[in-house]
Amino acid sequence: MxxxxxxxxxxxxxxxxxxxxxxxxxxxxxxxxxxxxxxxxxxxxxxxxxxxxxxxxxxxxxxxxxxxxxxxxxxxxxxxxxxxxxxxxxxxxxxxxAMFEPVEVNDDYVDEDVENNEIVTEEQTTQTTEIEDENVTSAPVTEIEDKEVDNSISQEEEQQQKKEEEKIESVEESNIAEPKSTPIVEKEIKTVTNNSSRKYRVWGFYLLLTLLIVGTYIYVYKYNIEKPATDVVAVVKPEKQIKNIVEEKRQTDKNEKKVTADTVQNNKTVEEVKQAVNVEPTGNEQFFITKELESLPLANITLKDTTMYECVGNIAIHKVGANETLTKISLKYFKDKKLWPYIVKHNNMQNHNQLEIGMELSIPRLIPKK
Amino acid sequence: MNNKEFIAKLSQKNGMTIAETSTNVDALTTVITEHLKDGDTINISGFGVFESKMRKERISVNPKSGQRMLIPPKIVPSFRPSVKLKDKFKEAE
Structure with a gap:
């Protein structure tokens, strides 16, 4: 051999x-x-x-x-x-x-490398969405990035700052914008995940951009740290809300009795808010906050809504059945689940959290206030 | 020059009968093939080298039909003429 x-x-x-x-x-x-x-x-x-x-x-x-x-x-x-x-x-x-013979090769064999690449990109996109979930407050920024890919980074930053300002303003408007903004944030997360398929090709570029923008956002966020704090504070402090409401009431020349009634009720809702806020891990994990905020819109929106409607007489008397909530009743009669506080107010309920089966509630007729 | 002519010339040069030379030629070729089979190289100075080479498997495509065929690996006997012989034929031109 x-x-x-x-x-x-x-x-x-x-x-x-x-x-x-x-x-x-x-x-x-x-x-x-x-x-x-x-x-x-x-x-x-x-x-x-x-x-x-x-x-x-x-x-x-x-x-x-x-x-x-x-x-x-x-x-x-x-x-x-x-x-x-x-x-x-x-x-x-x-x-x-000698035993080997030429074999015909099938044309439709799959290139394994291509599949692997696809898997990798999928993993990467999920990672980016995770990052976006963690920084929920930065979700608007990523939305901008999705919509306006061709814009330069500086433009995006400007827009992002604008958005922030808007947000801050809305926060200062007695929390009305805040609960609205949370559903928006959720939508944005959804759109981001939907668009993840579009990102396959340029995910690397996107990842870089998102990191950059998130970084700048955090930078700006640190400087404006008091402002995000104010949304929590505003939620917590009932006095501020009451003041706002009182001012609004004065502007609309309401009689004082109703104002006090409102404030009492507001205090209740605010207490509820307080409980919700106490449950939250303070500040840092914003994703959890938004989850909590999902439960807040009712309480917050009603603060303004109470100033928009007047209760005049009864439409009906409702007997509370099993598995019924105030929101369901509100939805049934007003076709708006947010208006349940009017029922509470109209019935002078002491504790609206405990609704008993068989309880009779008089449903008020709501007239928009001028 | 075909086999017949070759054997005739060889017998003439060696003083053997044609039958003898043909058996000797057969014996020599079998010796060469047996050793090539075993992977040996046979180096004949002034003539060249006989060796067996390994060809790897490959995919060939029929240019007409586009059919792809996997050609299995094989061992091929090969001959490499010596430099001396090469130069001889180059000069002869």
Whole structure:
């Protein structure tokens, strides 16, 4: 195996097999190859059964380039010796692989690399959405980024700041905008996840952008740290709300009795808010806050809504059934689940959290206040 | 020059009968094939080298039908003429 045989080895082997003397065998092999050369010079082709064919092949002249100097030169045409092995020799040599035959390959085989890439991009996009979920307050920013891909970063930052300002303003408007903004935030998360499929191609670019924007947002957020704090404070402090409401009431020339009634009720709702706020982990995990805020809209929106409607007389008397809530009743009669506080107010309920089955509630007629 | 002519010339040069030379030629070729089968290289100075080479499997495409075929690996006997012989034929041109 893998040994090198030379002329004398070959002739020794030949002598062993054929009862020839070593010298004769050597002579024989020598003349064997000499005659091949001779035949090639004479005819240009020598055929030996069981070994193959030696043939002279003409090689046409061609031009080439010197690798070192770059000079062009011509390789002259010459004759070359080629050897084609006989079929018997081929077969014998190829015996270890004789059982293999050419197989047709199916065209519709799937490129595994492509699939892997897709998986990777999916993972990446989920990561980005996770980041966006964690920083819910930055969700508006990512929305901007989705909608206006072509805008430069500075424009986006400006818009982001605008949005923040709007948000802050809305926060200062006695929390009315805040509960509105939470559903928006949710929608934005949804749109972000929907758009994740669109991000497949340029997700890397997007990831970079989001990180940049989130970074700038956090930077700005740190500077305006009091402002996000105020939405919590505003929710917590009933006095501020009451003041706002009182001012509004004065502007609309309400009689004071109703104001006090309102404030009492507001205190209740605010207490509820307080409870909700107390449950929250303070500040940092904003995702949880928004989850809590989902329960707040009712309480907050009613603060303004109470100033918008007046209770005049009864439409009906409702007997509370099983599995009924004030919001359901409100939805039934007013076609608006947010208006349940009017029912509470109209019935002078002490504790609106405990609704008993069989309790009779008078449903007020609501007239928009001028 | 075919096999017949070759054997005739060989017998003439060695002083053997044609039958003797043909058996000797057969013996020599079988020796060469057996060793090529085992993966040996046979180096004959002044003539060249016989060796067996491994060809890897590959996919070939039929240019007409576009059919893709997997060609299995195989071992191929090959001959490399010596530099001396090469130069001889180059000069002869």
């Amino acid at each position: 893998d040994t090198k045989l030379n002329h004398s080895d070959l002739s020794a082997l030949l002598a062993k097999d054929n009862s020839l003397s070593q010298s004769k065998a050597e002579l024989f092999t020598k003349t064997f190859f000499d005659i091949i050369i001779e035949g090639l010079e004479k005819d240009g082709i020598v055929k030996i059964n069981g070994l193959g064919t030696f043939k002279m092949v003409d090689v046409a002249s061609r031009s080439s380039v010197n690798v070192n100097t770059g000079e062009k030169f011509e390789i002259k045409g010459h004759r070359k010796l080629s050897f084609t092995p006989a079929d018997s020799l081929k077969e014998k040599v190829n015996q270890p692989f």
